[in-house]
Amino acid sequence: MDVWSSLMDGFATALTPMNLLFAVIGVLLGTAVGVLPGLGPAMTVALLLPVTAALEPTSAFIMFAGIYYGGMFGGSTTSILLNTPGESSSVVTAIEGNKMAKAGRAAQALATAAIGSFIAGTIGTALLAVFAPIVVQFAVSLGAPSYFAIMVLALLAVTAVLGSSRLRGFASLALGLAIGLVGIDSVTGQRRLTFGQPLLVDGLDIVVVAVAIFAVGEALWVAAHLRRTPLHVIPVGRPWMGKKDWGRSWKPWLRGTAFGFPFGALPAGGAEIPTFLSYVTEKRLTKHPEEFGKGAIEGVAGPEAANNAAAAGTMTPLLALGLPTNATAAVMLAAFTSYGIQPGPQLFSSQGPLVWALIASLFIGNFLLLLINLPLAPVWAKLLQLPRPYLYAGILFFATLGAYSVNLQAFDLVILLVLGALGFMMRRFGLPVLPLILGVILGPRIEGQLRKTLQLSAGDPAGLFSEPIAIVVYIIVAIILVWPFIFKLIRRNRPVAAFTGPSEQSARSEAESPAQAGDPTTTTHQKQEKP
C-alpha cells in the first residue's frame, strides 16, 4: 500500500535522534503552554517561527506539531485541577472534571483525559493519514473558482459560527483582510495602504502580525488584569483508573473521536463545538445521569477525546488543501510559506517526505504526551505558581527579538507595538482574534485565486460560478449567512411561552393562542437540539 510505505518512510525520518529531540521539545513546550491559561499553541508557534528559521523545515514542523498536540493535552490538567480552562477547547472538561477533582477523584479525571486524548489522537492521526491523500486526489481537480469559494466559506464560517457576536467577528475579519492588503498589488504593481511609507511596500510580515496579536496583545491584556485572588491546585497523586472507570470511559472516548475529527476538518469546526456536542451526548446517553453535574467521568472522557481528535482533523485540510481552520493551523500555514513551501494539494507530491514525517511525528508526539502527562500531571500544575510578570516579561522579550530578527528592521518593532495595541483593544472589546489571523493569512491567497478566476474569464464575474463545486459551496455560504435570520423568524412565528415576556404575549393576536397548547414540547426539543 502506498500510504503505508510512505508512512513508514515518515517514521524513519521522524525517529532520527535529532527529529525525536525536536518532538520532545515540542510536546514539553506544548504541554506547558497548554497548562497555562492565556498562552496557547498558536502564540507559541508564532513566537518560535523566527527562532526556527535556521532549522530543517521537517524538524521545525515536527516541533510545531508537538506543540499543537501538547496544548490539547495540557489544557485538561488546568481545567480539572483549577476549574480554569487552560485552553478554549477544554472549557467543557472543567464542568465535570473539576467536580470530580473536588470529590477526590482528580486522579481518575486526569487519567481518563490523558488516555482518552491519546486514543483519540492516535485514531485521528490514522484517519488523517488515510483521508488526506484522498482529499488531495479530489482537490487537484479543483480550479481557481472552487478554491476561491472554499476559502470564502472557511473565512465566513469561522467568523459567523464561532464567537458570541457575528458583528464583532466580521469586524475582526475586516481588520485582518485590511492588514493582508498592505503592500504591492501582485497583478498591477500598485501600492496599497502603504501611506507613502517605503518600508510597507513589501507588506506586513506575517510573523510580526501573529506575534503582535497573540503575544504582545495577550501580554498587555494580562498586565492590565494582573491581580486576581489566587487559588489552590487540588492536590492529587499519580493519575490512575480503576476497572469501572475504564468501562465507563471507552465508549465516550470513541464517540468523542467521532465528533472531533470531522468537526476539526471542517472549516470553522475547531475544537470547541465537538467538545460541547460530546458533552451533551454523553449526558444524554449515560447510565449514571445522577452523577452529571457532580463529576461524571463520561463528561471528561468524551470532550477530551473530542478535542484531540479535532486537532488531528484540523491537520487534514491544512495539509491537503492548504486551508487552516483554526489559529494554530493558520500560523503553521504561515510557517510553510516562510520556508518557501507552497501549501495546497501539491504539498503531498512536492514535499512528500516532509508531510509523511510530520504525520508520523504526530503518532510519536501523541505517545510521548501520554508518557509525560500520565505520571506527571501534578508536576505540570506547579507551573501555575509561576508569577506572571516573569512569564510575560519573557514572552515580550521573545516577541521583540523574533519580530526584529525577521527583517532586522527597527520599523518592524513599531508595527509590533501598533498591532500589539490593536490586539489589546480587540480583547478589551471582545473581538475574536481568530478571524483576524485567518484574514491576514488567507486574505492574500484568496485574492490570488479571485484574480486568477477573473483573468481566466476575462473579468466576467460569471467565471466565479463556472465550476459545480463552487456553486455548491456558495449555497452553503448563503445558508450559513442567512440561517440566523431564518432561525429568528421561525422562533418569532412560533409563540414560545417560556421565552416571551408578558408584553410580547399581550401584543400577540388571539388567533395564535390555540397553538400554545402543544408548545412546551417544541420548546424543549429546540433547547436540546441547539446546545
Next chain:
Amino acid sequence: MTIVVGYVPTPEGEAALTQAIAEAKKSNETLLVINSSKGDALVDNRYAQGPDIQSIEERLADQGIQHIIKQPVRGHDAAAEVLDAADENDASLIVIGLRRRSPVGKLIMGSVSQRILLEADCPVLAVKAD
C-alpha cells in the same frame, strides 16, 4: 492596641498563629490576622482558601478573642502588608513564623521575616515550627 500576626498555611504560620493567640489572651488585645498574596500567579499555596479561613475564624471565636482576618491582594509582598497593618492599627506586637533558610537561599530570595524584623516600629516575636 492590636497584635498583628502574619499567617501562612504552613507549619511556621500555624506556630505563629498559636503563639499569637496565646499573646492576645494574655493581654486581652485584638488579634489581626494577615494572610496576603501578591496575586500575580494563578496559584498561590500561601494564600489561605475559604475552608482554612473559616476554621481559623471558628478557632478564634471559640477562644473568645476579638479578631479581624484580612486577606489583602494588592501586589505588595507579605512583609509590606504586615508592616502596613501594624502601622495602621498602632500594633503593640507583631508575631511571625520563621523557616530555616540557607544563607544562599536568603541571598537569592530575600526574606520576608528579615524585612519585618528590621523595619517594624514595635516589638516582633519570631517563632519557629515545632
